[in-house]
Amino acid sequence: MAILCASTSTIFSSSERTSFGSLKKTIPSNQSSFLGFFPVAALSKPGSVLPTTLSFSKRDFRVCCQDLSLVPENQRWMFEESEADGPDIWNNTWYPKAKDHINTEKTWYVVDATDKILGRLASTIAVHIRGKNLATYTPSVDMGAFVIVVNAEKVAVSGKKRTQKLYRRHSGRPGGMKVETFNQLQQRIPERIIEHAVRGMLPKGRVSSLVSN
Amino acid sequence: LVDVEKNSLFASSFRGAHSRLTRTITQQRIRALVSAHQDRDMKKRDFCHLWITRINAIIRGVGVSYSYSRLIRNLYNKQLLLNHKILAQIIISNRNCLYMISNEIRK
Numbered sequence: 001m002a003i004l005c006a007s008t009s010t011i012f013s014s015s016e017r018t019s020f021g022s023l024k025k026t027i028p029s030n031q032s033s034f035l036g037f038f039p040v041a042a043l044s045k046p047g048s049v050l051p052t053t054l055s056f057s058k059r060d061f062r063v064c065c066q067d068l069s070l071v072p073e074n075q076r077w078m079f080e081e082s083e084a085d086g087p088d089i090w091n092n093t094w095y096p097k098a099k100d101h102i103n104t105e106k107t108w109y110v111v112d113a114t115d116k117i118l119g120r121l122a123s124t125i126a127v128h129i130r131g132k133n134l135a136t137y138t139p140s141v142d143m144g145a146f147v148i149v150v151n152a153e154k155v156a157v158s159g160k161k162r163t164q165k166l167y168r169r170h171s172g173r174p175g176g177m178k179v180e181t182f183n184q185l186q187q188r189i190p191e192r193i194i195e196h197a198v199r200g201m202l203p204k205g206r207v208s209s210l211v212s213n
Numbered sequence: 214l215v216d217v218e219k220n221s222l223f224a225s226s227f228r229g230a231h232s233r234l235t236r237t238i239t240q241q242r243i244r245a246l247v248s249a250h251q252d253r254d255m256k257k258r259d260f261c262h263l264w265i266t267r268i269n270a271i272i273r274g275v276g277v278s279y280s281y282s283r284l285i286r287n288l289y290n291k292q293l294l295l296n297h298k299i300l301a302q303i304i305i306s307n308r309n310c311l312y313m314i315s316n317e318i319r320k
Contacts, residue, residue, distance in 0.1 A: 093260055094305045135271050135304045139263070 107145040114154040126201035142210040153190035264301035271304050287318040
């Protein structure tokens with residue numbers, strides 16, 4: 001499989017070898033470890049396990065010492081200068097710095113809730129707010145986007161929920177429980193329905209204050 | 214250092230009586246070392262969780278009902294054992310590479 005990956009990309013790189021300097025950013029560094037075996041791989045049959053172990057050991061070698069002087073001369077062109085001196089991305093898992101999750105630069109989504117089923121809508125909203133569809137997901141940090149829901153009073157539910165679904169709250173004092181049906185709540189404060197649904201789908205705990213603002 | 218001093222040096226940054234009284238120092242030291250021992254294994258688990266969620270998040274965006282579990286099944290079928298879970302790093306550094314890998318695997 002490693003060979004197949006390499007074959008699609010080596011064509012790309014060999015044709016533009018002369019302008020390699022300008023393309024340094026686009027060719028990913030871990031693919032360059034595959035590229036090193038291009039003359040070997042083109043000759044041998046793909047699908048064997050041996051080349052993959054070779055490239056794995058090469059990556060190990062690179063990980064231990066990102067020192068360019070240890071790389072053999074003919075392969076030095078593959079190692080980007082910036083990557084070798086920069087932060088070690090292969091040994092440390094990426095963690096967001098403070099500037100990666102500042103509130104002003106997050107994306108905002110606008111959702112129209114007319115005639116959408118309440119629970120299904122709420123689950124997709126919760127996924128986006130939590131940030132679970134991003135590569136940079138971190139459980140301790142709020143990396144999610146902001147979501148604006150429009151037309152909250154037109155949200156739909158199936159079955160008899162409109163008259164039978166109950167929303168309860170308790171004031172803390174004995175006998176202070178109050179019960180309302182979906183119908184009544186929708187007439188009173190329609191936003192609360194969606195808020196209630198989404199908040200139930202978001203994590204509780206220390207992260208809840210970050211995420212459900 | 215004498216053994217007793219070593220003991221209290223270990224707990225020197227603990228709060229209140231846990232850094233002052235010898236009996237509680239030995240108790241708290243034992244508890245601290247136990248948590249350290251357990252958490253060394255939990256750390257490995259936690260990072261595995263993290264990588265899996267990150268990979269899953271991106272893979273679901275690839276196509277309808279394509280998920281982390283299918284990706285791993287395809288990887289094992291193609292014998293791409295090279296892809297350890299820490300290669301969630303590929304995703305955040307260059308995502309195209311991961312898309313290429315997953316497309317090759319799906320065939």
